[in-house]
Amino acid sequence: GENVEQHPSTLSVQEGDSAVIKCTYSDSASNYFPWYKQELGKRPQLIIDIRSNVGEKKDQRIAVTLNKTAKHFSLHITETQPEDSAVYFCAARPLWGGKLIFGQGTELSVKP
Amino acid sequence: IAGITQAPTSQILAAGRRMTLRCTQDMRHNAMYWYRQDLGLGLRLIHYSNTAGTTGKGEVPDGYSVSRANTDDFPLTLASAVPSQTSVYFCASSTGTSGREVGEQFFGPGTRLTVL
Numbered sequence: 270g271e272n273v274e275q276h277p278s279t280l281s282v283q284e285g286d287s288a289v290i291k292c293t294y295s296d297s298a299s300n301y302f303p304w305y306k307q308e309l310g311k312r313p314q315l316i317i318d319i320r321s322n323v324g325e326k327k328d329q330r331i332a333v334t335l336n337k338t339a340k341h342f343s344l345h346i347t348e349t350q351p352e353d354s355a356v357y358f359c360a361a362r363p364l365w366g367g368k369l370i371f372g373q374g375t376e377l378s379v380k381p
Numbered sequence: 382i383a384g385i386t387q388a389p390t391s392q393i394l395a396a397g398r399r400m401t402l403r404c405t406q407d408m409r410h411n412a413m414y415w416y417r418q419d420l421g422l423g424l425r426l427i428h429y430s431n432t433a434g435t436t437g438k439g440e441v442p443d444g445y446s447v448s449r450a451n452t453d454d455f456p457l458t459l460a461s462a463v464p465s466q467t468s469v470y471f472c473a474s475s476t477g478t479s480g481r482e483v484g485e486q487f488f489g490p491g492t493r494l495t496v497l
Contacts, residue, residue, distance in 0.1 A: 278421070303486070312471065312488040313424070358423060368439060369414075369486060373423040 271296040273361050275372025282349055283380055290375045292359035293341040299361040302342045303369070304333060307356045316357075317344070349379045384408065387472050387489040394462050394496050402457045402492050404472030412475045413455040414439075414486070415447060417468040424471065430455055462496045469493050 272295040300321035305313035319326045319333045335342040359372040385406040415427040426439030430449040470492045476484035
């Protein structure tokens with residue numbers, strides 16, 4: 270069945286450094302790739318998404334890249350801040366319906 | 382109500398008991414979903430509904446049932462709870478349905494369930 274693998278499971282960086290989280294997916298029909306941030310005790314919230322007709326999308330300090338041929342996509346956070354500390358989830362789904370399949374999550378810790 | 386809500390916030394339940402987790406959204410979203418979240422396993426889809434009157438099975442449906450009598454409500458029932466169902470349960474909703482572009486998925490605040 271469909272599968273999304275996410276790495277690393279934990280990531281610790283110094284404030285101001287960059288953080289990169291990588292995901293691979295198995296379903297060739299997937300063409301919508303959102304990223305969610307979940308702070309401790311809170312609900313997951315969408316922070317950025319990308320569709321397969323583009324290779325990169327940026328929103329201030331956050332960017333996502335997509336390599337559809339290799340079936341992988343990545344989240345890049347630059348100039349990390351302590352408030353970026355959270356669990357990040359990638360996901361994949363066909364844009365026109367279908368089920369959203371999540372990766373296992375990455376716990377990001379930004380040390381001041 | 383604003384957005385998507387869940388009840389109860391948390392619950393401790395004896396094994397073998399029946400339990401219904403409630404989920405209500407006021408965004409008129411067609412699609413609704415139930416996930417369970419366990420450490421190291423991410424968010425796993427239990428059941429989903431593309432529109433009122435229809436439901437489907439996700440990755441881990443065994444031991445759970447759902448109904449979708451109307452657009453707003455999507456309850457999840459554990460007919461006879463077991464300790465392995467101890468988890469945090471999230472309800473979610475989104476616009477769109479099969480054959481149409483599906484929008485952002487919004488999550489409820491979650492229900493923490495402990496089965497003893």
